Every structure is written in structure tokens, then in C-alpha cells.
Amino acid sequence: MAETRSIATRSTGLPTGVEGGGFGNTSIEQMTGPQRAAVILLVLGEEHGRTIWQEFDDDEIRIITRAMAELGTVDADEVERLMLDFVGKLSSAGAVTGSFDRTISLLEKILPSDQVALIMEEIRGPAGRNMWQKLGNIDASVLANFLKNEYPQTIAVILSKIRPDHAANVLRNLPNDLSIEVVGRMLRLESVQKEALDHIENTLRTEFVSTLTQTRRRDPHEMMAEIFNGFDRQTEIRFLSALDASNQEAAERIRALMFTFEDLAKLDPAGLQTLMRQVDKDVLARALKGASQPMREFFFGAMSQRAAKNMQDDMEGLGPLRLKEVDEAQTKLVQMTKDLADKGEIVLSKGNSEDELVY
Known part of the structure; x- marks a missing residue:
């Protein structure tokens, strides 16, 4: 555990002494947007600025208030120049409309294209007006995988700030001993100092949410596997055979990622019973009519x-069936x-509890 990293104890890299200083002779051209x-x-001031403050989300407020707290003294001439510049741009522009495409167009004139792509992909990423809402929109298994190397106390703080149902799913995906320890910490959790909470938020933002889009780009083979799952058997065979001839490696990866009727044999007894309670008997009979003997015996x-x-008896009573009818029934069971x-009612695995695949 000596190498275990902790969000709560890592530095955010912010300056610790910012009193005095200020901009002095710094021109407005050298100021950042938040400044x-x-x-x-x-x-x-309070009266005229209130409505503007109310339009900011929590992250924007933190950025601006941090810039404000570290501002120091700005010369009156620079303030006047800034206000004139601001009003001049506002009056000359007329109505201002912001959009995703317009934002990209503007940023591409200022920043390198690869940086713009990363910024805009992050905006497309997990939605939410503040960090905790963003975490609530991230897949529980992904979040648990990130948190599993943190101290239990840090995980307890984070889970206490997100939706209870999402926290439950994250706990379910953590290693058993760690999840039990986290529950104990949450039960004893007291108020967290704002400074510590800011450290956690800043680190989550820089180390997890801001880089999530780089690791969550979907493998195109996964997308194609889902598409192939929707094919009838003859169409599936036709496409995979064509891929075997042109790109055998891709065909093999798609086959490995596809979830087929035969994969239902991976269901545990509880999952199989859940499925059996939901499926229509006629659909099951048609699906098993064209199934292999091991699959029939499994059901x-x-x-x-x-x-x-x-x-x-029901299967025999159906008489001869077209292959298409069997495929449709088996596809219904898979879907x-x-x-x-x-919905979390069934867990799909490859045969061991540490390698679960939930579709």
C-alpha cells in the first residue's frame, strides 16, 4: 500500500502565496480570459454583476473566483482600457449566438487543431454542470476502475458526493474487501474541509474526467460486432466470410466481441432463471428448435x-421451421x-467473476 496514490494528498500545483503582486504594469493584452x-x-459589483454570476456553472465560478482572489492591484488605466475594449466589442458585434460549430471555428483560429479536438471532445463527454454531476454520468465500472487504487477515505468522500444509485453501482464494481472498507468509512464520514474537497475535485478534473475521452474512444470493432449481432445468420456469414478474405484479423476480433445465441450458455443459474421468466414460451421453443444439442440441454x-x-413437445409441434424464423427467435433471446x-438484472461473464462483460 506504500505505493498507493491518493487524490486527497496530491498537490494541485496552485500558488500558495498570491497576496500583493497583482498585475502592476501588465497590459490587458497579457491577461487571461478569467483574469x-x-x-x-x-x-x-454585487448589484450589476449578480445576474451574470447566476449564469455560470460551478466550474466557471471556481475558475473566475480563483483568478479574482489572485488578481492583486490592477491600474485604473488598465481597468478603463479593459472596460472600453469589452464594451466596444460587445456593441460592434451586436447579438451574440454561441453554438458548438461556431466554438470550433473560433478555437481553430487560435489553437492547434489537435488541442481543439481534445477540448471539444471533452465538452461532448460526460454531461453535468459540476464535477459530481459529471461523475454521475460516467459508467460505474470505469469510475470504479479509476478509484480502486485510491485510499478508502478518498473513495468514501467521492461516493458521498454522487447519486446514491450510482454510488451503489460503483461499490458493486470495487474489489470486495475495499468496498466493505469504503462502506465503513462512509458511515463514519464527517464534514470534509473545503480545501481537501477542492484538491479532490481538481485532481479528478485533471487526471480523470479531462482525460477520459482519450481512453473512451470506442473500438470500431465493438461497434461492428453490435451491428453484426443484428444480422440474420446468412448475412452474418456473408460479411464475416468477406472479411476473412480481406482482413482476417478484423474478422477474428469482431467474432470475439460478438454476443451470440451460443454465448447464452455463459449465463449463471440465476441469470438463466431471470431470462426464462421473461421470455415467451413460443419464442423459446422456436429458438431451441434450431439450437445445438448442448444449448438445448443447457436450457x-x-x-x-x-x-x-x-x-x-412444443418444439415438435412446430414442425419444420425456416432458418429465418429460428434466427429471429434466437436474436430476440440475445437482445x-x-x-x-x-438493467443490472443479469451479469454476463466469460466464466470467472473477475472478467465480467456487461453489454
Whole structure:
């Protein structure tokens, strides 16, 4: 545990002594955007600036107030120049409309294209007006994977700030011993000092949320695997055969990522029972009519002897079926399984509890 890193104890890299100083003779051209905004809001004061403050989200308020607190003294001439510059730009521009495309167009004239891409991809990323809302929109398994190397106390603080249902899913994805320890810490959790909370937020922003988009770009093979899952068997075979001829490696990766009817054999007994309670008996009979013997025995094993005998009779009563009818029934079972997994009612795995795949 000596190497365990902790959000709560890492430095944010902010200056510790900012009193005095100020800009002095610094021109407005050298000020950052937050510094300019801070000057304008100080000039407007409480009465005239209130409505502007109310339009900011929590992150924007923190950025501007930090710039304001570190501002020091700005010469009166510079303040006047800044206000004239601001009013002049506002009056000459007329109505201002912000949009995603217009923002990209503006940034591309100022910043390198790769930096613009990263910034705008982050904006497209997890939604939320503040850090805790953003965390609430990040997949629980992804968040748990990031937090599992943190101190239990730090994890407890973070989980106490997000939605209870999301915190529950994160706990479920943490290692068992760690999750139990975190629960204990949450039960004993007292008020957290603002400075410590700011450290956690800043580190989450710089080390996790801001870089999440770089690791969450979706593998195109995963996308194609989902598309192939929607094909009937003949179409699937046609496309995969074509891929085998032109790009065998891609075909193999897609096959490995696809979730097929045969993959239902990976369901644990509880998951299989959940699926059996949901599926229509006629659909199951059609699906099993064209299934392999091991798959039939897998489903029959989850039934009573009487129910299994009735299902076999139903299958025989269907008579000959077109392959398309069997494919449609099996696809319905696969899709139903995925839907149940998305709701957390079924866990899909590759045979061990440490390598779960939830679709």
C-alpha cells in the first residue's frame, strides 16, 4: 500500500502565496480570459454583476473566483482600457449566438487543431454542470476502475458526493474487501474541509474526467460486432466470410466481441432463471428448435422435468421451421439478455467473476 496514490494528498500545483503582486504594469493584452472576466465582475459589483454570476456553472465560478482572489492591484488605466475594449466589442458585434460549430471555428483560429479536438471532445463527454454531476454520468465500472487504487477515505468522500444509485453501482464494481472498507468509512464520514474537497475535485478534473475521452474512444470493432449481432445468420456469414478474405484479423476480433445465441450458455443459474421468466414460451421453443444439442440441454437443465417435456413437445409441434424464423427467435433471446444486463438484472461473464462483460 506504500505505493498507493491518493487524490486527497496530491498537490494541485496552485500558488500558495498570491497576496500583493497583482498585475502592476501588465497590459490587458497579457491577461487571461478569467483574469479579464474577474476585473469586469469586480467593476460591476454585487448589484450589476449578480445576474451574470447566476449564469455560470460551478466550474466557471471556481475558475473566475480563483483568478479574482489572485488578481492583486490592477491600474485604473488598465481597468478603463479593459472596460472600453469589452464594451466596444460587445456593441460592434451586436447579438451574440454561441453554438458548438461556431466554438470550433473560433478555437481553430487560435489553437492547434489537435488541442481543439481534445477540448471539444471533452465538452461532448460526460454531461453535468459540476464535477459530481459529471461523475454521475460516467459508467460505474470505469469510475470504479479509476478509484480502486485510491485510499478508502478518498473513495468514501467521492461516493458521498454522487447519486446514491450510482454510488451503489460503483461499490458493486470495487474489489470486495475495499468496498466493505469504503462502506465503513462512509458511515463514519464527517464534514470534509473545503480545501481537501477542492484538491479532490481538481485532481479528478485533471487526471480523470479531462482525460477520459482519450481512453473512451470506442473500438470500431465493438461497434461492428453490435451491428453484426443484428444480422440474420446468412448475412452474418456473408460479411464475416468477406472479411476473412480481406482482413482476417478484423474478422477474428469482431467474432470475439460478438454476443451470440451460443454465448447464452455463459449465463449463471440465476441469470438463466431471470431470462426464462421473461421470455415467451413460443419464442423459446422456436429458438431451441434450431439450437445445438448442448444449448438445448443447457436450457432444459433449468426447467423441471415436466416443463422440459412440455417444451420438447412444443418444439415438435412446430414442425419444420425456416432458418429465418429460428434466427429471429434466437436474436430476440440475445437482445432480451442484453436488455436485462443493461438493467443490472443479469451479469454476463466469460466464466470467472473477475472478467465480467456487461453489454
